[in-house]
Amino acid sequence: MLFFFARNIYLVQSKGLDSWMGGGMRMFGKxxxxxxxxxxxxxxxxxxxxxxxxxxxxxxxxxxxxxxxxxxxxxxxxxxxxxxxxxxxxxxxxxxxxxxxxxxxxxxxxxxxxxxxxxxxxxxxxxxxxxxxxxxxxxx
Amino acid sequence: MLTKFLTALNKKDALLFNEKPLTISLKLIIIVLLMYMNDNNYLAIFMPVFLVPPLLFKNILQNKYYWALLALISAIFYLILDLVAYVPNHKHIFAYAIIAVAIVLFFSKEENKIYMLSYQAKIIIGLCFLFATIGKFLAPEFLNGSFFEFTNTTDPRFFGVTSILNNIDILSLKANESNLDLLINTVNPKDSFNLLSNVSISSSSFFLSYWTIFIEGMIAITFCLPNKYKLAQFRNWFLIIFIFSTYPIATVKGFAIILSALGFIQSIEDNKITKFSKFYLVVFVLLPLTDIPFSRLFNLFI
Known part of the structure; x- marks a missing residue:
C-alpha cells in the first residue's frame, strides 16, 4: 500500500497522473x-x-x-x-x-x-x- | 420485522453464526468479488464460474492455492494494469484483501488465522484512511473548501442535501451538471461557464472539508494505533460515524461494501463475532438500499 501511495504522489507530480487513481487512496481531494x-x-x-x-x-x-x-x-x-x-x-x-x-x-x-x-x-x-x-x- | 431480524441474528443457533468467523469473513470477500469483480468482459464471464464454488464448498473456500490464484488474478488486473484502464482505489483494496487472505492461509497456524486476518483488515483500513487524509492536505482546493463547493453543486449524488441545506433549487444544480457535461464533451477547449452557487454553499463546503479531515483522520489514527492505546478502543465508533455520515449521501458502493467486509473482519475478537461485527454485517446487507435517493425524496415533501 505504501508503494502505491508513494508512486501516486510521484506520478501526479511528474507525469500528470489523476490523483484519484493508481491506488494512492487520494479520492475526494482534488x-x-x-x-x-x-x-x-x-x-x-x-x-x-x-x-x-x-x-x-x-x-x-x-x-x-x-x-x-x-x-x-x-x-x-x-x-x-x-x-x-x-x-x-x-x-x-x-x-x-x-x-x-x-x-x-x-x-x-x-x-x-x-x-x-x-x-x-x-x-x-x-x-x-x-x-x-x-x-x-x-x-x- | 426489524426486531425479529435482529433477534434472529442474536440467536446462538442462527445459521450464519454456526459458521466460524473465518468462514464468514472469506465468504463476505467472495461475495464482494462476485458482485464487483466484473470490470471487463473476461472478468464478467469467468469470475462467477471461479467465485461461486467456494460459496458452496468449504474445502475450496479455505484452500490456500485457490486464494493464491485469486491473488494473482486480482494483482494482474488491479495492481499491475491499474494505470492502463479505469481501476478505482477500492479495486486496489479488493486485491489487498485477497492477498491478505492468501498470506494468512499460507503462513498462519489454524488457531491464529482469524486473528491475523483481523489484524491485516485493520491495517488496510487504517492505511487507506491515512493516505486519504494526507491526500487532502496535498490538495489546496480541498483545504479552502472549493472542492466541496464544486462537487456539491455539480455531482448529482449531492444535489438533494445541497439544495435542502443551502437554499438553492435543484434546477440550478442540474444546470451546473449539464454545463459541466457539455464542457467535458466540448470541441472548443476555450469554452467556460459560471457555476451557480451561493455564500451558504461556500461556507458549508468549508465546514464539510474539515469535518472530513477530522473523521478520516481519526479513523486513520485509531486503526493504525496498537490496541494498548485507549484511543484505539474507539476505532469502530469513528468508522460507524463515517458510514452514517457518508453512505446515505455519497456512496461509492464498491468502496462501501469492501469497507463493511473489512470492518466485520477486524471487529472479530477472540474468534467471536462482536456487536460491531453484526453492525458491519447489517451495513453489508443493506448497502443496495443506498440507491434510494433519500434526500431527493425528502425534498418532495417539504
Missing part, C-alpha cells in the same frame, strides 16, 4: 480527476483550428481513458502515432472531423495537419465561480 479531463487532438484545416474530443470517437475509447488517467509524454506520443496512422475525414456541412466519412462530401484530410494532441482538465476559480479547461500536457 477537483481534477479523469472523469473531468478532456483528451483530444487539434487539426489545422483551411486555416481554421478544429479540436477533436476523443470522447466522441468510440474507436479510441481505451486510448481516451488511458490518456485521461496518465497523460505522460510517452503515452501522448504513442497515441498520437496511432491517431496519425488512421484516415480522418472533414465534413464541410457540419464542419467537423470524424474517423469515418459522414456525408458524400466528406474529404480525406492530410494527417500532417494534425498539429497537437493534448489533455486538459476542469479548473474552478472559487472567486469568480468560472469553470474552464486548462492544459495538463500535450505533444506535437
Amino acid at each position: 477537483i481534477d480527476k479523469m472523469l473531468y479531463r478532456v483528451a483530444g487532438f487539434e487539426v489545422t484545416y483551411n486555416s481554421k483550428k478544429y479540436f477533436i474530443n476523443l470522447r466522441s470517437v468510440p474507436e479510441f475509447e481505451d486510448e481516451d481513458v488511458a490518456l485521461r488517467i496518465l497523460p505522460s509524454d510517452d503515452r501522448l506520443k504513442e497515441i498520437s502515432k496511432k491517431i496519425k496512422s488512421k484516415k480522418w475525414f472533414f465534413n464541410p456541412e457540419k464542419e467537423n472531423i470524424t474517423l469515418k466519412p459522414t456525408s458524400v462530401n466528406s474529404l480525406l484530410i492530410d494527417n500532417a495537419l494534425i498539429t497537437k494532441i493534448e489533455v486538459l482538465t476542469v479548473d474552478f476559480d472559487a472567486k469568480t465561480k468560472e469553470i474552464k479547461l486548462k492544459d495538463i500536457n500535450y505533444a506535437n
Whole structure:
C-alpha cells in the first residue's frame, strides 16, 4: 500500500497522473480527476483550428481513458502515432472531423495537419465561480 | 420485522453464526468479488464460474492455492494494469484483501488465522484512511473548501442535501451538471461557464472539508494505533460515524461494501463475532438500499 501511495504522489507530480487513481487512496481531494479531463487532438484545416474530443470517437475509447488517467509524454506520443496512422475525414456541412466519412462530401484530410494532441482538465476559480479547461500536457 | 431480524441474528443457533468467523469473513470477500469483480468482459464471464464454488464448498473456500490464484488474478488486473484502464482505489483494496487472505492461509497456524486476518483488515483500513487524509492536505482546493463547493453543486449524488441545506433549487444544480457535461464533451477547449452557487454553499463546503479531515483522520489514527492505546478502543465508533455520515449521501458502493467486509473482519475478537461485527454485517446487507435517493425524496415533501 505504501508503494502505491508513494508512486501516486510521484506520478501526479511528474507525469500528470489523476490523483484519484493508481491506488494512492487520494479520492475526494482534488477537483481534477479523469472523469473531468478532456483528451483530444487539434487539426489545422483551411486555416481554421478544429479540436477533436476523443470522447466522441468510440474507436479510441481505451486510448481516451488511458490518456485521461496518465497523460505522460510517452503515452501522448504513442497515441498520437496511432491517431496519425488512421484516415480522418472533414465534413464541410457540419464542419467537423470524424474517423469515418459522414456525408458524400466528406474529404480525406492530410494527417500532417494534425498539429497537437493534448489533455486538459476542469479548473474552478472559487472567486469568480468560472469553470474552464486548462492544459495538463500535450505533444506535437 | 426489524426486531425479529435482529433477534434472529442474536440467536446462538442462527445459521450464519454456526459458521466460524473465518468462514464468514472469506465468504463476505467472495461475495464482494462476485458482485464487483466484473470490470471487463473476461472478468464478467469467468469470475462467477471461479467465485461461486467456494460459496458452496468449504474445502475450496479455505484452500490456500485457490486464494493464491485469486491473488494473482486480482494483482494482474488491479495492481499491475491499474494505470492502463479505469481501476478505482477500492479495486486496489479488493486485491489487498485477497492477498491478505492468501498470506494468512499460507503462513498462519489454524488457531491464529482469524486473528491475523483481523489484524491485516485493520491495517488496510487504517492505511487507506491515512493516505486519504494526507491526500487532502496535498490538495489546496480541498483545504479552502472549493472542492466541496464544486462537487456539491455539480455531482448529482449531492444535489438533494445541497439544495435542502443551502437554499438553492435543484434546477440550478442540474444546470451546473449539464454545463459541466457539455464542457467535458466540448470541441472548443476555450469554452467556460459560471457555476451557480451561493455564500451558504461556500461556507458549508468549508465546514464539510474539515469535518472530513477530522473523521478520516481519526479513523486513520485509531486503526493504525496498537490496541494498548485507549484511543484505539474507539476505532469502530469513528468508522460507524463515517458510514452514517457518508453512505446515505455519497456512496461509492464498491468502496462501501469492501469497507463493511473489512470492518466485520477486524471487529472479530477472540474468534467471536462482536456487536460491531453484526453492525458491519447489517451495513453489508443493506448497502443496495443506498440507491434510494433519500434526500431527493425528502425534498418532495417539504
